[in-house]
Amino acid sequence: xxxxxxxxxxxxxxxxxxxxxxxxxxxxxxxxxxxxxxxxxxxxxxxxxxxxxxxxxxxxxxxxxxxxxxxxxxxxxxxxxxxxxxxxxxxxxxxxxxxxxxxxxxxxxxxxxxxxxxxxxxxxxxxxxxxxxxxxxxxxxxxxxxxxxxxxxxxxxxxxxxxxxxxxxxxxxxxxxxxxxxxxxxxxxxxxxxxxxxxxxxxxxxxxxxxxxxxxxxxxxxxxxxxxxxxxxxxxxxxxxxxxxxxxxxxxxxxxxxxxxxxxxxxxxxxxxxxxxxxxxxxxxxxxxxxxxxxxxxxxxxxxxxxxxxxxxxxxxxxxxxxxxxxxxxxxxxxxxxxxxxxxxxxxxxxxxxxxxxxxxxxxxxxxxxxxxxx
Numbered sequence: 001x002x003x004x005x006x007x008x009x010x011x012x013x014x015x016x017x018x019x020x021x022x023x024x025x026x027x028x029x030x031x032x033x034x035x036x037x038x039x040x041x042x043x044x045x046x047x048x049x050x051x052x053x054x055x056x057x058x059x060x061x062x063x064x065x066x067x068x069x070x071x072x073x074x075x076x077x078x079x080x081x082x083x084x085x086x087x088x089x090x091x092x093x094x095x096x097x098x099x100x101x102x103x104x105x106x107x108x109x110x111x112x113x114x115x116x117x118x119x120x121x122x123x124x125x126x127x128x129x130x131x132x133x134x135x136x137x138x139x140x141x142x143x144x145x146x147x148x149x150x151x152x153x154x155x156x157x158x159x160x161x162x163x164x165x166x167x168x169x170x171x172x173x174x175x176x177x178x179x180x181x182x183x184x185x186x187x188x189x190x191x192x193x194x195x196x197x198x199x200x201x202x203x204x205x206x207x208x209x210x211x212x213x214x215x216x217x218x219x220x221x222x223x224x225x226x227x228x229x230x231x232x233x234x235x236x237x238x239x240x241x242x243x244x245x246x247x248x249x250x251x252x253x254x255x256x257x258x259x260x261x262x263x264x265x266x267x268x269x270x271x272x273x274x275x276x277x278x279x280x281x282x283x284x285x286x287x288x289x290x291x292x293x294x295x296x297x298x299x300x301x302x303x304x305x306x307x308x309x310x311x312x313x314x315x316x317x318x319x320x321x322x323x324x325x326x327x328x329x330x331x332x333x334x335x336x337x338x339x340x341x342x343x344x345x346x347x348x349x350x351x352x353x354x355x356x357x358x359x360x361x362x363x364x365x366x367x368x369x370x371x372x373x374x375x
């Protein structure tokens with residue numbers, strides 16, 4: 001009797017286990033079948049074969065610099081555009097740490113990503129790393145990186161048209177000062193966009209001998225704005241009122257730090273002409289009596305989105321250019337302060353015509369995918 005009871009318990013346990021296993025396998029299979037599926041009422045007939053069956057792509061966005069709102073906006077733009085297309089998008093910023101940046105690329109190569117967006121790759125090691133990605137069959141778009149990456153077959157190098165950004169800001173500085181000013185130069189070497197902006201700056205000084213650089217500072221780190229604030233504060237202590245007329249800041253993290261230092265020192269005679277923009281920048285520029293008068297910029301969120309569209313075209317097997325420059329705009333503090341409501345990155349287009357808007361590389365099939373995956 002006891003033996004029979006043991007046998008019955010064993011049989012019952014075995015049957016129960018098999019039932020659970022079957023249920024588990026069924027649920028797992030269902031998840032595999034339904035994962036990433038969109039609206040069945042939207043036809044995918046007109047989309048490239050790569051995406052025609054609702055198959056998702058897995059994307060990694062890797063950025064060397066970070067710790068600023070511009071980076072956050074760029075990553076958000078890439079992630080939102082990719083997810084709208086039905087992609088899985090993972091983002092990573094190394095916050096200026098070169099070793100972490102290259103480790104992230106190397107690690108991504110070992111994982112099952114279909115494509116990569118690489119931002120601010122500025123050295124030979126990045127070129128080698130991207131070549132390995134391409135050799136492994138991965139699609140790659142790069143932003144504000146070394147020009148050598150554009151020489152790798154299949155890679156697209158995008159930028160903000162740094163020459164135009166620097167020209168817009170410097171031309172305004174020259175106009176406002178009648179070409180006669182002592183300036184502080186906030187710039188850091190080692191980054192391709194900074195090199196291009198510096199080239200324009202050097203040419204401007206040659207053509208305008210009345211513009212004289214008397215101080216310079218620049219460092220790229222997770223606390224760039226804080227270090228810049230301290231450096232500019234020291235400059236102001238060194239140069240009394242009348243010795244510095246303006247500051248040319250080649251990065252918004254520089255401009256933010258400089259604006260804070262000028263405000264604390266009460267040196268409102270100094271005006272800042274900068275490059276790049278973010279919500280934090282707009283808030284500072286709109287402050288009454290802000291030293292930051294102008295900034296030349298491209299919407300960083302739009303940059304991320306356009307880069308993702310280019311990557312999508314590559315995944316679809318469509319032709320893409322070797323390089324692409326996004327159009328720059330000049331933003332005036334006086335113009336922003338005339339608005340009846342605070343200006344941010346969302347409503348900046350109400351003041352700056354065409355801001356944050358571009359149909360570049362946005363194909364009809366992408367609109368279909370966005371409708372298919374629309375939540």
